Amino acid sequence: MNRIRQLLARPWLPAEHGRMPYFWLLSLAYMGWKYAYVAPGALELAMLVLTLAVFLPLYLASYWARGWQVWACMLAGCLLGAAWVRWNPGAATFFIFACAMAAGIERMQHAMLAIGAVIGFGLLVSLQAEGNMRFMFLMPILTAGLPVGVGAVMDARLRRSRQALMRKQEEVEHMATIAERERISRDLHDLLGHSLSLIALKAELARKLAHRDADACAREAADIEASARQALAEVRAAVTGYREKGLASALASARASLAAADVRLEEKLERVELAPAAENVLALALREAVTNIVRHAGARRCCVSLALEQGLAVLRIADDGQARSEADIRHGNGLSGMRERVASVGGRLALRAQAGLELELRVPAAIPQGAHR
Numbered sequence: 001m002n003r004i005r006q007l008l009a010r011p012w013l014p015a016e017h018g019r020m021p022y023f024w025l026l027s028l029a030y031m032g033w034k035y036a037y038v039a040p041g042a043l044e045l046a047m048l049v050l051t052l053a054v055f056l057p058l059y060l061a062s063y064w065a066r067g068w069q070v071w072a073c074m075l076a077g078c079l080l081g082a083a084w085v086r087w088n089p090g091a092a093t094f095f096i097f098a099c100a101m102a103a104g105i106e107r108m109q110h111a112m113l114a115i116g117a118v119i120g121f122g123l124l125v126s127l128q129a130e131g132n133m134r135f136m137f138l139m140p141i142l143t144a145g146l147p148v149g150v151g152a153v154m155d156a157r158l159r160r161s162r163q164a165l166m167r168k169q170e171e172v173e174h175m176a177t178i179a180e181r182e183r184i185s186r187d188l189h190d191l192l193g194h195s196l197s198l199i200a201l202k203a204e205l206a207r208k209l210a211h212r213d214a215d216a217c218a219r220e221a222a223d224i225e226a227s228a229r230q231a232l233a234e235v236r237a238a239v240t241g242y243r244e245k246g247l248a249s250a251l252a253s254a255r256a257s258l259a260a261a262d263v264r265l266e267e268k269l270e271r272v273e274l275a276p277a278a279e280n281v282l283a284l285a286l287r288e289a290v291t292n293i294v295r296h297a298g299a300r301r302c303c304v305s306l307a308l309e310q311g312l313a314v315l316r317i318a319d320d321g322q323a324r325s326e327a328d329i330r331h332g333n334g335l336s337g338m339r340e341r342v343a344s345v346g347g348r349l350a351l352r353a354q355a356g357l358e359l360e361l362r363v364p365a366a367i368p369q370g371a372h373r
Contacts, residue, residue, distance in 0.1 A: 014064065024100070030090040048088075058080075074098045074118060077094045077097050077098035077101065078121050081125065085128050085129050086128055089133050092138070092140040095119070095145055096145050102118070102152065103149075103156035105153075118149070185337075195227060195228075195230065195231030198294075199228060202220050202224045205220050230253070247282055247306075251267075254287070254290040257291070258293070258294070263294070265303075267303075267304050268304070268307075270308060274313055274365060281344070281361070281363060284338070285317075285342070285349075285359070297319050297321025297323070299356060308365055315359075318357070318359075319357055319358075323356055349361050
């Protein structure tokens, strides 16, 4: 009983088919056309009711059928039509329904073969009828079976194509969401790591100055407040994927961080036209590199240079810290995120460790306006 209740509770047809399949059931009225002229006997009426009781569940099941089940439904429909061929030419409608059931076969060649097999079977079955009955049985199969079957198959293929396209769109949206989350994660790691390192250094300096120089301590506290506000603004910008100040802002922040850590900064900067995406990559790389210098390098000097070389913007960040070989480089989330961002704009990242660590980022430079002729 529970199994029957479950079957009755679930939808009778897949939602994507709508209510049109119920409309096609009106074709069964062709079975009653004979009885407009000849009254059915009790036995024939009972067999007609039994046939419809068998066909209706079969018809609904054909919309859920897959694989061999589709072939089984088509065969059952043909057998119902064959059983009535000598008594009612309207049974040809079961062969037409069988042709339409071929829509459940995914491969076009197999579906067309199945429709041809149904029509061929209908031709053989029609030989059992006599006189005008044979003609009345055969004509609907020949005139309606093929177009109905082909139309149903094409409609099903179109529906499956739309479903596949929707799944692809969902996958693309899902991948875009993941990529955006990774971007925000990398940006927040770089931005917050840099800003919090600066705040920590200035807080430590303010603590040391608290009992010695109240005015200097107040200035450091004001810098801490300004850094915190700037960090908040940068986090908001990272979430929206927009940077208003770009590399210039990153350089200003680097100067403040290195000065607070007592690291001398040397700048060798050329004017280079940069696309917004490439500038954002260089700005975040500079922030991450300066954060690593302040936290881990133990450096006393940092050199930042930007130049245009063979159509590429080249940013180099070098320090005189403790790194002496590849083994001294810590490949954490910062470097991984930096490498991914550089690759995303068609650039590359190189690391060299000799008398300190040097990062070299090469990204495509923007084409100046008026360069094309």
